[in-house]
Amino acid sequence: MTTIKDVARIAGVSIASVSRVINNGPKVSKATIEKVNKVMQELGYTPNANARALVTRKSMTIGVVIPELTDPFFASLASGVDKVARENNMQLLLSTAGQSVESERAAINLLLERRCQTVVMHSKIIPDCELITLCEKLPGLVLINRHIEQIKHKCIWLDNEEGAKIAARHLMTLKHKNIACISSKYQIEDPALRLNGFSAELNMAGSPISPALIKYAEPTLQGGQSAAQNLLASGQPFSAIFVYNDAMAIGAISTLEDNGYKVPGDVSVIGFDDVLIARYSRPKLTTLNYPIEKMAQHAAQLALTHFKNEIVESVSHSEHKYLPRLVKRESTSIKNSP
């Protein structure tokens, strides 16, 4: 590869001058600029980002830690960060973390080795205290979808509980009384929060949810199918279901229809997340929109701000909580009079 030295030699100027041209430095004559640019062109010179990072101590990269890329939810997250990176002439360094503490640690470590001072991390496994420590070592770290009180100004998260309450109100507005729930048996936090919020709201309205109408399964299409199966098998009457996520909701709908129930005619179904498939299902899914891409952009901006130390009081003390938005589509409707 040609280096800055080659360019300098052939252009007949010093290395320093070439560097100035590259960086639009001040005090360079037009003649030099043109001469150098011409030589760089001819030689196909490409500056070495590693060398630059070494001396400037700036890697010009934004890191993202996510469990995996194939889940559209995480792809959107990464995409949001990517947008901010591009706006700031930085590049995306992706580190997939899988599902274990060790691999989450390894993922963040790779970013540290690359001296990536700005990172957006989605971590559900590493314990709070460890993340708090990490934040000191890496000021430009922002957590997404996790709320840790001590570092809340570096956390961007969604109010799952409130989202569930919105869903509850929506279904009650539609006159539903016997409402079932399908929840996930994994991931401690989110499912629990959603279920809590939902039943709290029903309690408040004076029509508590019947324990027999809560089913747990894998958070997948198949999980939704089997949970709906169980619900049907229970013999309990219900006219609506609040489902943990969209994939399960679509699974539930397919089971319901296979058993002769119309959605939303006989049973209303509401999902959560508003991922891609929600718009492609039939009936189109009513769900709660989780603005993950927007949140990720916010997170990246915030990480940049923290890294640059431009923290003002307003930022360092404010919470960054998002609220899901109800998206009414076709899978919920007013209760049929029986």
Add this chain to the structure above:
Amino acid sequence: MTTIKDVARIAGVSIASVSRVINNGPKVSKATIEKVNKVMQELGYTPNANARALVTRKSMTIGVVIPELTDPFFASLASGVDKVARENNMQLLLSTAGQSVESERAAINLLLERRCQTVVMHSKIIPDCELITLCEKLPGLVLINRHIEQIKHKCIWLDNEEGAKIAARHLMTLKHKNIACISSKYQIEDPALRLNGFSAELNMAGSPISPALIKYAEPTLQGGQSAAQNLLASGQPFSAIFVYNDAMAIGAISTLEDNGYKVPGDVSVIGFDDVLIARYSRPKLTTLNYPIEKMAQHAAQLALTHFKNEIVESVSHSEHKYLPRLVKRESTSIKNSP
């Protein structure tokens, strides 16, 4: 940040020794290893990957160039490359390229600056000749979903035409005679190849496709809906549709059903790609599986091989063509006797 010097000083050994410990170098006494490891631990030392890349001239990264991340197809591509990267202790450097020549060039350039010698690129815009030149500069470059004869040993692509033929045969096996097509009006290559293959196969079977039964639209859900609308409005009879991709196929199905046609009862619909939504639609979509993640893994491996110069005759002369696989689900069935 603590450096190798700090570690050396505190451990009371030379920089060279610390380096040897870090790299599991040969000829280091057990005592030194332990001493150094202890100090590294205490200091929370993290080696600087940029400095290492500079001196070793190896960046330990695999680059990926894709138009965007939110399309599940490209997310799978990136994910395939990521898997290979992890297996080889390398990291993913992602460069999104958007939809213009300039931004495709910029994307690859960022990778060059980072001295990323292994890259998998999805490019539909940059002209062949430019890519051929680029391949000389970047021996570890592999193109995915593009076939350029002069560098075919560095191309991994899918046989779109043959895929379309498989679809045609499937529909003919199901006794369909009047078959419609919905194609995309964008992206020069893929849609044309698919349509060509499809009509060629029907021609061979002696029942050429009627031009009135070919509609073009945006390659989206909405595009599929409007194309199906047009098809219905044409008044021409048809009992099956070959659709450019899954999103359009699902759009077409919704329009058909909204107009009282049952799928597959009245009309069979077959998609292409087998992306996530194909499994979530109702009826589940019959489609052609495009093994993009597997292809991406292959591409990454191949890029690694080319970079390491481990090219053997068999690799440098063979084609890397993939065939889509028919996935029979619920949206196609044998033609109803009218």
Add this chain to the structure above:
DNA sequence: TTGAAAGCGTTACCAC
């Protein structure tokens, strides 16, 4: 088995 020292390709400071 260990250490000294010469780079790797840049930037940035300091003279001129």
Add this chain to the structure above:
DNA sequence: GTGGTAACGCTTTCAA
């Protein structure tokens, strides 16, 4: 305006 040069943090000879 321009050029010389000391870092940046690390690997890798080469001697000892």
